[in-house]
Amino acid sequence: MNDQPKVSVYLFPQTWLGRLLSGLLAAALVVAGLFFLVFALIAGALIAAFLLARFWWGSRKARAQRDADVIEGTYTVEVESRERIRGPDADPSPPPRRPE
Numbered sequence: 001m002n003d004q005p006k007v008s009v010y011l012f013p014q015t016w017l018g019r020l021l022s023g024l025l026a027a028a029l030v031v032a033g034l035f036f037l038v039f040a041l042i043a044g045a046l047i048a049a050f051l052l053a054r055f056w057w058g059s060r061k062a063r064a065q066r067d068a069d070v071i072e073g074t075y076t077v078e079v080e081s082r083e084r085i086r087g088p089d090a091d092p093s094p095p096p097r098r099p100e
Contacts, residue, residue, distance in 0.1 A: 013019050 013022050
């Protein structure tokens with residue numbers, strides 16, 4: 001009672017034309033996969049470069065803002081003589097000492 005023909009499904013092609021077409025299809029998929037991989041790597045590198053440039057620019061601005069409040073310079077300490085402090089007509093004797 002079973003008049004339906006059996007359909008055999010093969011995973012691999014059985015004829016030389018089927019093998020040739022499946023080989024070409026596999027090669028095309030490999031080439032497409034490589035193009036996709038290269039595109040993904042380039043896109044990732046561009047995104048990483050953009051993020052690094054943005055981080056560098058922000059840290060540069062923060063550093064400039066931090067350094068804007070700093071006054072840099074050199075200084076020397078000059079000791080003034082007693083004549084200059086008291087004046088030229090003052091008494092040259094030392095001031096009286098305080099008892100301890």
